[in-house]
Amino acid sequence: MNTPTPPYEQVRREIIEQIRTGELTPGDKLPAIRVLAGDLGLAAGTVARAYKLLEESQIVSTRRGAGTTVAPGAVMEARKLASTAQREAGGPVDAGLLALFAGPIAAARARGARDVEILASVRAALSQASGADPS
Known part of the structure; x- marks a missing residue:
């Protein structure tokens, strides 16, 4: 991950893209924060921030003891967010x-x-x- 985009934002965007493309579907469990952080070579706080932003956008749902899962309406929300990001990046208008x-x-x-x-x-x-x- 070697771009000017902050690492937490890269993680957030990647999860949104995985949901948008169907690689992740509603109900799928995401890796624990520490596990994903270790896999990506990032600080746990970085992944936690990405998960928090995803939760605020209703892309994922986190329940103590049950972990973080892809939320029921995540596919439609992920498509909206991806479309917005594409426009903000100079994509179709x-x-x-x-x-x-x-x-x-x-x-x-x-x-x-x-x-x-x-x-x-x-x-x-x-x-x-x-x-x-x-x-």
Whole structure:
């Protein structure tokens, strides 16, 4: 695992991909944190963080004594997360939305705005639209 992506995120993404492709299915038990950490040469806290994020996303379920298993709705959620990750990484986008943004982006650039400023403004607008705090 030699990329700029943090190791816990690499573990999280790999498990999501295994669920998305059917390699892991609902009800399958994941390795214990210490076992997987040992297999991957990572700290147990790194794997624990990945499992925690997966649990928050309702991809896995952890029960004391029973371990961590793939959650019942994990396949659909994994597909959604994989699709989102692909878009965020520059993958396929909605052509209709792209057309909606083309004009305002061109206008912002004509005013001298840099891409980073445009992206920050879009994020702030999304936060305001969802009622979240933009900062």
